[in-house]
Amino acid sequence: MTTATLLMRSHARQFGRWATWTMLAVAVYAVLILSYGKNPLAALHDIFTSTLGSSYGFGEVIVRMIPLVLTAMAVTIPARIGQVNVGGEGQLYAGGLCASWFALTFTSWPAWLLLPAMAVAGFSGGGAWAALAGWLKSRGWLNEVFSTVLLNYIAILAVSALVFGPWRDPTSSNYPQSREFVPAARLPQLFGSRVDVTIFLAVAAVVAFEIVLRKTRWGLEIRAIGGNPNAAARIGVPIRRYIVLAMFIGGGLAGLAGMAQASALQGRLNAGLSPGFAYTGFLVSWLAGHNPRLIIPMSFLLAVLAAGGDILQITQGLPYAVVSVLTGVVMVIVLTGRALQKGQTS
């Protein structure tokens, strides 16, 4: 058999796998909607016309896509060296918290100084939160899955403690949130839509990581650790440093997402900074097989689905949790598919 036919077969098999996954997901979706006595086709139609059918709807999809790309990168970068970061949500909150501190404290700073300071604070805050888990893991003390989950709860509660306590805006009596940021602390939005400039940072992060992976010595070492950590350690790759650093950069990107949510969209810090972006980001990363090239398309797909969830609440009266269930089922399907695939090749 020639190489060409082998290659074609592997492509065909991959295509078949994707088709199976998609069909399974669509079937689950149809069953869910039918169980509420609604028409799945009408629901699908609503999702597409409202998200891709108008420039406003498209803009809203992009708005949702930005935190997904960033939190997916927070999972992807550590995943390439075998670390499972499920703490994106906490890292997002930690970043939002640190950035908000700058916004609320240095109110007289000009925008050209305040915004970069907030971005650095957001990145460092989220990064430090993740690096803590990475450091504990690198010493062999505490598994990162476990510590990042617990750190999620702590970061989210810390934001609540602040906005219900010292940072509470005295003028908003019923809804606890911080004071409104000064205009200099607001990230500019593009083309009159709600899409903000962090989209460039998100895309830059994806491109940069792809280049680092392919073209640099760091990328080579990252791939070495991902392939066989013991072998990498034997040839002198500083694995511990890589773990802490990968977690720091990943967490930093999630923190940036938190900064953008507070600064660009909400204009203040409140307890509901994220409706679980990082959980969807985790799914994005696994859907993409931790491949940076697929992060943006997968984020787009899930952003359409998430925006669709809001639409279905309005047009069909379906609870938003329907989309969460679908997300969870897709997660399970993807994990199973990957494991079976791995079993076949090895």
Add this chain to the structure above:
Amino acid sequence: MTAATFCTVVSTTLALAPSVFYATLGEIVGQRSGVVNLGIEGVMLLGAAVGFMVGVITGDPIIAIIAGAGVGCVANLLFAALVVGARTNQLATGFALYFLGGAVSTLVGSNYIGRNLNGLGQLRVPGLRSLPHPWDSIFQQDLLVWLMVPAAVTVWWALGRTRWGLHVRAAGESRDSAYAAGLNPRRLQVQALALAGMFSGVAGAHLSVAYTKTWQDGMTSGRGFIAIAIVMLSLWRPLRAIFGALLFSFAVAIGLQLQANGSAVSPYLLDMLPYVLTILVVLLWARPKAFSSPAGLREVFAGTSK
């Protein structure tokens, strides 16, 4: 601290303990078989939601708890099909189970927010009921609180003193050796996980049916993850799980008592206490003794399991 305050704290500690104790006990059984289920938080939420739903429909709290156990078993069998059958990554699959369980529980529970139900009644032990007030409040506890010690002893016996337990532990130490010895490690792991799921479901159902007597989204608030910490804390031994669960419940009860007394500390900071405590206790106390973990788990945590 007055006697009344003391009794309230102790009573709350005991009343809260089952919601984390049974989950811990289940996770011990699962981990002894060599499988880490990170998703018991989701299984507990399912148990809480389904238990509450059944409790409202039937009006019988015992049936509600059994329903919680049933749905927990089903959820863990799905998990077993993935990690034992398809050999998916245990940690990532556990996280997916957490997410999926949470989402399904939100759907199931959405019609039951704000509803009331016949809670699990308090069992008054003869002899203890005649204690003077407030001491009698300590012993006004429901059936599942009283069953904690018998359950722990039963699991200890089943794991440590029966042939099945020996086989489960063999599978947990080394799947390959167990296979070579003529056992069927996969079947043993599925059995252990089914049992673990029942316990996790009961833990969740206790929270909604016996403790709060309401349903709320995400009401387990991380107890599933804390249970995993208590497993490490109790060095994978069922009897010690009681003390771990009491320690955690005590941290929560103290926080609740401080809030009730109008403490100036933010309630959100007090809510943080159990999570911080969990990380610290695992780091300072359990980590140096990590050698007592089932050998098969080390591969999972190091990310080198096949």
